[in-house]
């Protein structure tokens with residue numbers, strides 16, 4: 601398979617289980633907000649691959665996409681442990697030659713978008729949020745973001761600051777009902793994103809909904825949105 605070389609230029613701890621990696625890409629890179637890449641890591645004579653979403657938002661001109669960003673949660677997948685514990689600035693990896701996946705935001709989808717994230721499932725949705733914030737200014741976006749504990753909200757500060765600065769952007773943070781105190785005041789909701797929450801927030805029926813998170817959450821939210829009258833073709837998600 602054809603691949604593109606990238607260099608790790610920065611690694612930051614984002615939450616107790618998530619690190620954020622900035623990658624310099626050597627060739628113009630084309631992707632849409634919400635797409636993912638395969639990241640190939642060569643270790644001890646063999647190569648391993650991790651599918652991971654791009655959290656960065658693409659520039660209008662692919663030639664300007666010289667920096668990509670990903671965020672990785674530590675899991676049973678060995679590449680995640682390697683990225684957390686060993687990868688260092690200067691390391692080189694290969695990635696797929698362009699963004700992959702059929703779930704992504706395009707401006708033709710209209711002016712009302714709702715994003716629903718569970719945990720690290722926020723990653724592809726963050727790319728869409730950033731693209732709408734920075735480039736697609738005719739679109740309004742509401743993000744519902746659920747995490748197991750308050751310190752597991754990756755990119756929480758950026759999301760809060762963006763929403764505070766622009767009325768087109770809304771963010772609602774949900775923390776699991778049994779999460780230990782203290783819960784910061786910007787986490788408005790306790791419990792899951794469920795029927796009562798959708799009712800309370802009075803979300804539009806005529807909108808495009810993008811979901812990413814644990815599989816059961818996708819199944820449950822899809823059913824809830826259909827019950828509320830959202831058209832099947834307006835509910836977008838991918839399962840890995």
Ligand SMILES: Cc1cc2nc3c(=O)[nH]c(=O)nc-3n(C[C@H](O)[C@H](O)[C@H](O)COP(=O)(O)OP(=O)(O)OC[C@H]3O[C@@H](n4cnc5c(N)ncnc54)[C@H](O)[C@@H]3O)c2cc1C
Pocket residue numbers: 636651652653654670671672673674717718719720721722723724746747748774775776791792793794812813814815816817818820821838839840
């Ligand atoms: C398209 C796609 C892209 C992905 N991109 C990345 C990536 O870039 N980086 C990466 O590390 N992983 C990625 N993943 C992996 C995936 O997002 C996670 O494995 C999955 O979201 C679980 O995340 P978590 O462990 O943080 O969730 P958890 O911490 O287990 O759960 C997160 C939240 O979901 C809530 N929740 C759980 N079930 C339900 C339910 N039934 N209804 C409502 N709320 C519920 C919980 O209450 C909790 O608040 C991707 C997966 C897919 C399908």
